[in-house]
Amino acid sequence: MALRRALDRDRAGADDVVQETLLRAWRTPRILAEDPEKTRAWMYTVARHLVVDEARSARRRGEIPVGEPPESAVRDATDAILDALLIEDALAALSDAHREVVVRAYYQGGTVSEIAHELGVPEGTVKSRLHYGLRALRLGLQERGMTR
Known part of the structure; x- marks a missing residue:
C-alpha cells in the first residue's frame, strides 16, 4: 500500500x-x-x-540526456591583456633603478648575484632595490584597482 x-x-x-x-x-x-x-x-x-x-x-x-554537452564558457585573453597593461603602467611609474632590477629578476629570471654583476653594484643594493621596487609596484597596482 x-x-x-x-x-x-x-x-x-x-x-x-x-x-x-x-x-x-x-x-x-x-x-x-x-x-x-x-x-x-x-x-x-x-x-x-x-x-x-x-x-x-x-x-x-524529467532530465533529458543530450548527445553532446552544452558549450562551456571559453576564457579569452581579455583579462590577461588588461592585467598586462596595468602592470606595464605600474612598472613605468617606478624609478629606473627599481624597474631595471624588478624586470631583470622577474621577467628575465636573473638571480641577485647575476643582476649585481651585470649592473656593477653590490648584491645588497640589488636586494634593497628589489624589495622597494616590488613594494612600490604592489602599491601602484592597488591604486589602479588590481587586488589579486
Missing part, C-alpha cells in the same frame, strides 16, 4: 519495485534462510530504498 502511494499509483513502477526486491532476495540466499519476519523486514527496506532511489533519479525529475 505504501509502495503504491510512493509510486503515485503507478502499477508498472510498483511491479518493477517488487520484481527488483525479489531479485535481490534471490541473489542473497542468506536472507531467504532467515526467519520470515526478518526476511519480510529486509524486503520492505529494500523496496523502500528502491522507491527513494527512483524518486531521486534523473528520469523522475
Whole structure:
C-alpha cells in the first residue's frame, strides 16, 4: 500500500519495485534462510530504498540526456591583456633603478648575484632595490584597482 502511494499509483513502477526486491532476495540466499519476519523486514527496506532511489533519479525529475554537452564558457585573453597593461603602467611609474632590477629578476629570471654583476653594484643594493621596487609596484597596482 505504501509502495503504491510512493509510486503515485503507478502499477508498472510498483511491479518493477517488487520484481527488483525479489531479485535481490534471490541473489542473497542468506536472507531467504532467515526467519520470515526478518526476511519480510529486509524486503520492505529494500523496496523502500528502491522507491527513494527512483524518486531521486534523473528520469523522475524529467532530465533529458543530450548527445553532446552544452558549450562551456571559453576564457579569452581579455583579462590577461588588461592585467598586462596595468602592470606595464605600474612598472613605468617606478624609478629606473627599481624597474631595471624588478624586470631583470622577474621577467628575465636573473638571480641577485647575476643582476649585481651585470649592473656593477653590490648584491645588497640589488636586494634593497628589489624589495622597494616590488613594494612600490604592489602599491601602484592597488591604486589602479588590481587586488589579486
